[in-house]
Amino acid sequence: MTLLTVDDLTVGYRGPNGLTPVVHQVSFEVEPGQVLALVGESGSGKTTTGHAVLGLLPANGQVIGGRIRFRDQELTELSAKGRRDLRGRAVSLIPQDPGVSLDPVRPVGAQVEDVLLLHTDLDRAARRERVHELFEQVGFTDVERRYRQYPHELSGGMRQRVLIAAAIAADPELIIADEPTSGLDATVQKQVLDLIDELRARSGTAVVLVTHDLGVAADRSDLIGVMQGGRLVEAGPTARVIGTPEHPYTRKLVESVPSRIDRRPAGRPSGDTVIEVRDLTKVFGRHTAVDHTSFEVRRGETFSIVGESGSGKSTTARILTGLTRATSGRVTVLGADVTALSRRGFRPLRRDVQIVHQNPYSSFDPRFDVFDVVEEPLRAFAPARWPWKRRAAHEDRVLAALEAAALPADFAERHPRELSGGQRQRVAIARALVLEPTVVVLDEPISALDVSVAAQILALLRRLQEDRGLTYVFISHDLAVVRAISDRVAVMSNGRIVEQGPVQDVFSNPQHEYTVQLLDAIAGRDLLVGAR
Template sequence: MTLLAVDDLTVGYRGPRGLTPVVHHVSVQVEPGQVLALVGESGSGKTTTGHAILGLLPASGEVIGGRIRFRDQELTELSAKGWRDLRGRAVSLIPQDPGVSLDPVRQVGAQVEDVLLLHTDLDATARRNRVHELFEQVGFTDVERRYRQYPHELSGGMRQRVLIAAAIAAEPDLIIADEPTSGLDATVQKQVLDLIDDLRARTGTAVVLVTHDLGVAADRSDVIGVMQDGRLVEVGPTAEVIGTPQHPYTRQLVESVPSRAALPRTNRATGEKVIEVRDLRKVYGGHAAVEGTSFEVRQGETFAIVGESGSGKSTTARILTGLTRATSGSVEVLGTDVTGLSRRGFRPLRRDVQIVYQNPYSSFDPRFDVFDVVEEPLRSFARERLPWKRRAAHEERVIAALEAAALPADFAKRHPRELSGGQRQRVAIARALVLEPKVVILDEPISALDVSVAAQILALLKRLQQERGLTYVFISHDLAVVRAISDRVAVMSNGRIVEQGPVEDVFSDPQDEYTVQLLDAIAGRDLLVAAR
């Protein structure tokens, strides 16, 4: 018996020019206990489809045509009262961002209890006991303490577990999981997905998994629907869609997955050390964020530092760029001991050491157009103080940097808010290149990008390295990406490097148990590799 049937669904949003369709004629079915993954890049319509199924479209959204049947009920005709009765009890949502979805001023246990208050006849004591049971099911210990905590007291993975507890509280028949592991470390992602799988196996709950991560879809779904530009371009059993994709866009997605699309290595390392770190230590408030770390980076290579949130990798990057002072140890960058330098003292090295951040938009001045963003490092070292003369003198270098980052010259006139995530990251790369540095620190530069855009950025970085002899320090929590771009890798855990060496050696024969866990957590590893 079909649990959910979406037939010829068309959804639009109202704007200044009227109602614009964004999802076109989508048809899918979900059986009890089945996982359907809707995959596609940002703007493909997958989240809009999921929200339409749940009746959670924003005020500007509207189902234009088609039908959505859940068991024997037509959902497009439900009243507000009908949705209140159904949503949370029979169908529920695991949202993407727990930081937005949880009330910051209420205890998390009380927020889960809200579902029970609305959909059950349990008294206060029974509701609290039920929340304790749910917290145990999602892997919490000391559940009463967790009940009383506020969202800010929990890690990202813990907050996501709270949302899962709320979604399953009334034992629904269908869960829409909207990017439930986006932004989580690989091992935490695996724990959350294992939890959803376990609950599905125990209760028979069906899942519609909305994700841009083809690896996650490959690992966790029975059926995959591929969406592009609001249309379902391919749908079928997961193994078939991954192994023998029929649509060009699906083939593009499969080929873009880093674990399967490792870039050819042309290691140009000269043997000259450009970075040397010895016994690095950084303490915050009595806690050692980095402890006894040592490594070296050679000219022309890509050296990756990989680990989960809190491992110390980003702190290390900030010390390398002079944004944070080391507590002890020694750090030499391009022959200069920067260990005790202030930001002002590090300034002479800024021409040669640049950084590209995870979220470029947050590092852009909101008043600046693209030209201003890319020119910013040049202004810091400019001798000419008259703005119009300075801008004219810098125009050629700014345009050259944009073109090196595969952006046309006319992008200089645009504002970053008008650009896609991939275009913004290219602007950030152009800004890093404009001073013609020798070393670029890349701090999670593609973690927020869709898979095909991420592949384009990785290819761009590799090309620029080959053309300019750049040295990269690549910070990431994603081992699949590290394998695609790096020559050597250091694995960090709890502030220490537990393993380092050539990337193929570490991947093929890991020596530390933590490295083994990270490798095992790579989503889609088995199916995507088998599909080669």
């Protein structure tokens, strides 16, 4: 029996020029207990489709045509009150961002209890007891303590578990999970997806999983619908769509998955050591972020540091680039002991050591156009008498940096707010290259990008390294990416490096239990590698 039928759904958004369709004649069916993954890049229409099913389109959104049938109810004909009665009771949402979805000034238990207040006849004591049961189901211990905690007291994975508890509180028949693990570490992602699987197996709940992560879709769905430009371009059983994709866009997505990217040839660069870290420790108050860490990086290689949030990898990157002072230990970069340098003393080294941040937009001055953003490092080193001449003096180098980052020259006149996420990351790379550095530290540079855009950035980084002999320190929690691009890798946990060595050795024969856990958590590894 079909639980959800979406037939020729067309959705539009109203703007200054009228109603513009963004989802075009989408059709699919979901049966009880099934998982349908809607996959595609940002702007493909997958989230809009999910929100249309739930009746949660924004005020300027509208279903233009088509039908949405849940069991025997036509959802497009329901009143606003009818939609509210259905949501949470029979159909529920696991939203993408728990930081936005949870009220920061109320305990999380009370927020889950709201669902029970709306959709059940339970009294206050029974509602509280039910929330305790839900928290146990989602893997919490000390549930009364969790009930009383506020969102800021929980980790990202814990907050996502609270949202899952709220979504299942009234035993819904259908869950729309909108990027439920986006931004989570691999092991936390696996825990959350395992939890959804367990709930589905136990209660027969159907799931529409909205995701840009083809690995997650490959691992966790029965059916896949591939969306591009608001249209469903391919749909079918997961194994068939991944194994023998028919549409060119689907093939492009599958080939862009890091596990499908041609890996580096084995072998360790024989260049001299450009970074040497010995017994590095960084303490913040009572918290030891980096704990007696040692490694070295050779010229021309990609050395990756992997681990979950809080493992110490980003703090290590900030110490390498002079943005954070070490508590103890020794860090030598290009022959200079950076632990003995003040920020001012590190300044001359910035010509040779640059950083690319995870979210480049937050590091751009909103008043600057792209030329100003890329030129900023040159301006920092320009003689004081140059201000009125600097743009002309730096034009060649800025345009050359943009070209190296595969951006057209006319992008120099645009503002970052006019660019996509991938284009902004290219601008950040151009800014890092403009001083012609020797070492580039990349802190989660593709974690916020769609899979095909991320593949383009990885290909660009590899080409730049080959052309310029760059040395990369690559910070990431994504082991599939690290496996594709690295020469050597260090695995960090709780501030310590628990394992390091050539990437092929670490991945094929991990020695530490934590490394094994990380490798086991790579989404879609078996199916996507097998599809090759």
